Amino acid sequence: MSILAKDPSRFAETRIDDETVIMSLDSGDFFSLTGTAQSIWRLLDGTRDRAAILAELAAEYDAPEAEMASDLDSFLAGLRAAGLLAAS
Amino acid sequence: MPQAALALSDPHPAVALLAHEMRVRRGKVPRGIGGHAVARDQFHITGESYLMRAENGIAVHYRRGDGLTLEAPDDADPRDVALWLNGSVYAAVAALNGLLPIHASAVAWNGRVHAFSGPPGAGKSTLAAGLGAEGLPLFCDDTLILDVSGAGPIQCLPGHKRLKLWPEGMALAGATAGEQVASDYPKHFAEPAAGAVAEVLPLAEILFLEPGDRPELLAITPAERIARLQDDHYTARLFEAAAALPRAERFAQLAGIAARIPMRRFLRPFDPGRFAEGRGFLAIAIRQDAPS
Numbered sequence: 001m002s003i004l005a006k007d008p009s010r011f012a013e014t015r016i017d018d019e020t021v022i023m024s025l026d027s028g029d030f031f032s033l034t035g036t037a038q039s040i041w042r043l044l045d046g047t048r049d050r051a052a053i054l055a056e057l058a059a060e061y062d063a064p065e066a067e068m069a070s071d072l073d074s075f076l077a078g079l080r081a082a083g084l085l086a087a088s
Numbered sequence: 089m090p091q092a093a094l095a096l097s098d099p100h101p102a103v104a105l106l107a108h109e110m111r112v113r114r115g116k117v118p119r120g121i122g123g124h125a126v127a128r129d130q131f132h133i134t135g136e137s138y139l140m141r142a143e144n145g146i147a148v149h150y151r152r153g154d155g156l157t158l159e160a161p162d163d164a165d166p167r168d169v170a171l172w173l174n175g176s177v178y179a180a181v182a183a184l185n186g187l188l189p190i191h192a193s194a195v196a197w198n199g200r201v202h203a204f205s206g207p208p209g210a211g212k213s214t215l216a217a218g219l220g221a222e223g224l225p226l227f228c229d230d231t232l233i234l235d236v237s238g239a240g241p242i243q244c245l246p247g248h249k250r251l252k253l254w255p256e257g258m259a260l261a262g263a264t265a266g267e268q269v270a271s272d273y274p275k276h277f278a279e280p281a282a283g284a285v286a287e288v289l290p291l292a293e294i295l296f297l298e299p300g301d302r303p304e305l306l307a308i309t310p311a312e313r314i315a316r317l318q319d320d321h322y323t324a325r326l327f328e329a330a331a332a333l334p335r336a337e338r339f340a341q342l343a344g345i346a347a348r349i350p351m352r353r354f355l356r357p358f359d360p361g362r363f364a365e366g367r368g369f370l371a372i373a374i375r376q377d378a379p380s
Contacts, residue, residue, distance in 0.1 A: 017310055019309060019310040023314075023335070031311070
């Protein structure tokens with residue numbers, strides 16, 4: 001599997017209270033990340049593939065990987081659609 | 089007595105700066121600034137200057153450090169001139185000097201400022217005036233100037249213009265109507281029932297006014313706080329144009345401000361017959377506020 005990473009040239013981010021806020025530099029759209037989305041965003045640091053992220057997520061939330069997989073895949077699809085993932 | 093004398097002669101630096109920059113001289117104003125021609129009923133702002141030309145022939149030019157130049161027809165109504173100087177021009181001068189104008193009215197309580205924002209017609213001025221009848225003094229009407237510099241609490245500059253209300257707002261707020269604001273602008277000036285505060289105070293929170301079935305205060309997420317700051321009426325656009333920052337830096341700036349400003353939505357029935365219900369609910373909520 002390929003390594004997954006954010007594309008830092010496409011967004012700006014900040015953390016306010018318990019929320020991570022991302023702005024697409026292309027569209028100006030805001031994204032609010034909490035919970036699993038926030039964890040996945042943190043794990044997209046350019047050192048892990050999908051399987052590694054899923055394993056860490058399952059451990060962090062003490063849940064079966066099968067349960068976390070749909071969350072992960074839909075979030076990754078959203079990031080791709082917004083152009084926030086680096087080409088792998 | 090020495091302390092009072094010191095306070096009178098030593099205003100907050102941002103207040104002193106604005107007073108200095110708002111000095112007005114009469115003269116011809118340029119047709120455009122920054123290579124941008126400005127037609128009647130338009131304005132333009134650069135990093136250093138601002139030019140507005142009103143439909144009625146009034147025009148104002150500002151350059152940072154130089155003050156204002158006013159051009160007006162001989163028969164211009166002084167009330168019209170005052171409306172422009174105290175409104176859009178004041179907000180632009182504030183923005184060009186690093187201050188953040190917000191489209192909001194506000195009251196003061198317990199040494200802090202409670203501001204109400206929303207689109208035109210949302211009831212900002214009427215609510216501020218109505219809270220005066222509940223004993224809460226007015227802080228500003230329509231434009232709230234924030235000093236966001238420094239790391240401490242965001243400071244609010246006291247209002248510089250008189251409370252203006254539509255006739256129906258005057259009746260709702262129980263205020264007494266003064267003279268009409270301008271010949272072609274049927275708002276009237278009103279004296280705030282609990283007086284006005286004229287000192288720089290920290291901001292408690294901004295409430296966004298929205299219609300609802302019953303009075304309630306609802307939380308606003310951090311992302312929405314940034315978006316609301318960005319969407320604030322014309323004043324935020326002035327600030328953005330004055331700062332002329334790339335999108336990423338603009339985001340960082342707004343995020344930094346949003347992180348320091350508590351915001352909530354204030355829902356209440358928009359029906360005039362239920363105005364007192366929302367006003368009373370909010371007066372209690374504000375009086376319960378204590379600095380954290």
